[in-house]
Amino acid sequence: MENRRGRYSLEELKLLKRGAESQIYETYFLGIHAIVKKRISKAYRDPKLDRKINLERTIMEAKLMYNALKSGINVPAILYIDKDNFSIIMEFIEGITVKEVLWKNLYDPKKIGEMIGEIALRLHSSQIAHGDLTTNNLILKGNQLFLIDFGLSKRSNDVEDFATDVHVFLRSLESVHPDKKDEVFEGFKLTYSKFKLYEKVMETLKDIRMRGRYVEERRSKSSNR
Amino acid sequence: MKVLGIESTAHTFGVGIAEDKPPFILANIRDTYIPKSGGMKPGDLARHHATVAPDILAKALEEAKTTIEDIDGIAVALGPGMGPALRVGAVVARALALKYNKKLIPVNHGIGHIEIGYLTTGAKDPLILYLSGGNTIITTFYEGKFRIFGETLDIALGNMMDVFVREVNLAPPYVVNGKHVIDICAENARDLIDLPYVVKGQDMSFSGLLTAALRAAKKYPIPDICYSIRENAFDMLLEATERALALTEKKEIMVVGGVAASVSLRSKLNLLAKDWNVEIKIVPSQFSGDNGAMIAYAGLLALKSGVTIPIEESVVKPRWRIDEVDIPWRN
Numbered sequence: 001m002e003n004r005r006g007r008y009s010l011e012e013l014k015l016l017k018r019g020a021e022s023q024i025y026e027t028y029f030l031g032i033h034a035i036v037k038k039r040i041s042k043a044y045r046d047p048k049l050d051r052k053i054n055l056e057r058t059i060m061e062a063k064l065m066y067n068a069l070k071s072g073i074n075v076p077a078i079l080y081i082d083k084d085n086f087s088i089i090m091e092f093i094e095g096i097t098v099k100e101v102l103w104k105n106l107y108d109p110k111k112i113g114e115m116i117g118e119i120a121l122r123l124h125s126s127q128i129a130h131g132d133l134t135t136n137n138l139i140l141k142g143n144q145l146f147l148i149d150f151g152l153s154k155r156s157n158d159v160e161d162f163a164t165d166v167h168v169f170l171r172s173l174e175s176v177h178p179d180k181k182d183e184v185f186e187g188f189k190l191t192y193s194k195f196k197l198y199e200k201v202m203e204t205l206k207d208i209r210m211r212g213r214y215v216e217e218r219r220s221k222s223s224n225r
Numbered sequence: 226m227k228v229l230g231i232e233s234t235a236h237t238f239g240v241g242i243a244e245d246k247p248p249f250i251l252a253n254i255r256d257t258y259i260p261k262s263g264g265m266k267p268g269d270l271a272r273h274h275a276t277v278a279p280d281i282l283a284k285a286l287e288e289a290k291t292t293i294e295d296i297d298g299i300a301v302a303l304g305p306g307m308g309p310a311l312r313v314g315a316v317v318a319r320a321l322a323l324k325y326n327k328k329l330i331p332v333n334h335g336i337g338h339i340e341i342g343y344l345t346t347g348a349k350d351p352l353i354l355y356l357s358g359g360n361t362i363i364t365t366f367y368e369g370k371f372r373i374f375g376e377t378l379d380i381a382l383g384n385m386m387d388v389f390v391r392e393v394n395l396a397p398p399y400v401v402n403g404k405h406v407i408d409i410c411a412e413n414a415r416d417l418i419d420l421p422y423v424v425k426g427q428d429m430s431f432s433g434l435l436t437a438a439l440r441a442a443k444k445y446p447i448p449d450i451c452y453s454i455r456e457n458a459f460d461m462l463l464e465a466t467e468r469a470l471a472l473t474e475k476k477e478i479m480v481v482g483g484v485a486a487s488v489s490l491r492s493k494l495n496l497l498a499k500d501w502n503v504e505i506k507i508v509p510s511q512f513s514g515d516n517g518a519m520i521a522y523a524g525l526l527a528l529k530s531g532v533t534i535p536i537e538e539s540v541v542k543p544r545w546r547i548d549e550v551d552i553p554w555r556n
Contacts, residue, residue: 020470021464042500048417049460051459053460
């Protein structure tokens with residue numbers, strides 16, 4: 001990560017978070033306050049497979065962030081992609097997570113819900129499923145909401161994937177602030193309902209929530225074989 | 226207190242006897258059906274189990290140096306598994322319970338694997354990998370039940386490997402000198418072939434990997450594919466395991482089920498353990514594959530908590546999930 005061939009310069013890296021597959025550092029990149037998301041090599045993996053997985057995911061994450069940006073969603077600006085180190089360097093969003101915003105009553109819950117619904121609408125309309133749409137991955141900066149961590153995102157046309165996003169979001173609301181859940185979700189539906197598959201998504205969402213861990217769905221799937 | 230347990234969910238008919246004081250397991254007798262070619266046909270399994278049942282039962286009582294009169298309850302694995310095979314165990318168990326007036330104890334096969342794991346590894350609060358021919362589950366105990374963090378969305382990892390080696394005529398037998406034939410075959414690999422790698426959050430999917438590997442078997446050297454399929458499958462599992470570790474912050478990983486015997490899985494897990502600073506606890510090989518002792522032991526725990534089932538309600542449950550079972554003895 002050091003200054004290699006003068007292509008880019010990073011100042012001191014400060015480890016912010018260690019996830020299952022990546023490490024998140026805070027730094028300054030060409031003077032810009034930045035985040036480095038570096039995918040970790042796994043000792044247990046064949047080196048060739050390790051490289052393939054980390055490379056594919058780094059590229060996919062950057063691509064999907066760019067696609068989300070093109071469809072009008074605020075995402076951290078990508079500053080540099082270091083394929084050799086499986087790293088994405090991106091803008092540090094100086095704001096507060098929605099989790100904290102709700103926790104500390106910093107914003108009207110329904111308004112926040114509307115903004116999240118707008119993000120989900122644009123995301124799903126562009127055939128992107130985020131995969132981890134929690135209040136921890138939404139950052140409020142001034143009056144703008146940013147979506148982060150596209151590590152589990154994928155291109156999809158599948159209602160199930162969209163409904164899973166909504167389900168994960170709802171579950172994160174329930175665990176953060178059950179008392180504000182209804183207000184936030186009401187706002188969410190106000191904007192998200194413009195999605196052309198809205199009815200189907202909500203139907204599937206009901207299924208997902210009813211079956212808990214997909215129990216019934218998996219059962220009927222396998223018994224139909 | 227002594228419980229006799231009957232296992233017949235898949236290829237193995239086993240009878241075990243457990244007691245609520247050391248050494249806990251008094252007998253563990255089994256007979257495993259191995260088809261001469263192809264996979265397991267449910268009808269053949271049932272015939273095999275029904276044929277060996279009386280003998281296995283007698284040997285288990287003999288090994289435990291006890292009589293059926295001294296047994297306090299009859300535990301039986303009512304699921305998950307193959308219907309015709311399950312029914313043989315259920316019929317034997319019901320008959321014994323009726324004739325000798327014993328309590329009948331319903332046991333979930335997966336819970337059997339997990340409980341014998343706790344008993345034999347001494348794990349306290351582990352993240353559990355339950356890996357067998359029919360199951361690939363990442364679970365942990367929380368508030369009365371085993372909660373599933375991740376699992377296969379289609380076929381089990383063990384089944385996938387078995388089907389592959391069989392289809393390319395390397396098996397049966399699937400295990401030679403304690404090693405799975407996929408590991409033996411992989412020893413001569415020279416290159417990693419590009420195969421699907423599918424992790425969805427904490428869940429895994431193996432069916433696409435199998436299909437792609439069988440197709441690749443026509444184009445590439447078989448050892449390369451054995452190696453690649455194994456690496457992909459285990460790495461998917463380990464990645465899902467890491468996600469669950471990050472979430473649960475457990476300090477132990479307990480591995481149970483037939484795949485726990487895999488040498489290559491162990492060495493991978495040891496590398497993961499170093500990285501996460503966790504302990505790996507693997508069920509001993511005599512209790513890793515399907516066996517009656519684990520059903521007896523889980524049945525013993527259940528009986529001590531008052532879990533029994535009336536004969537007329539003791540139907541087999543081919544798709545009984547571990548997260549449906551209340552675990553009153555573990556709180």
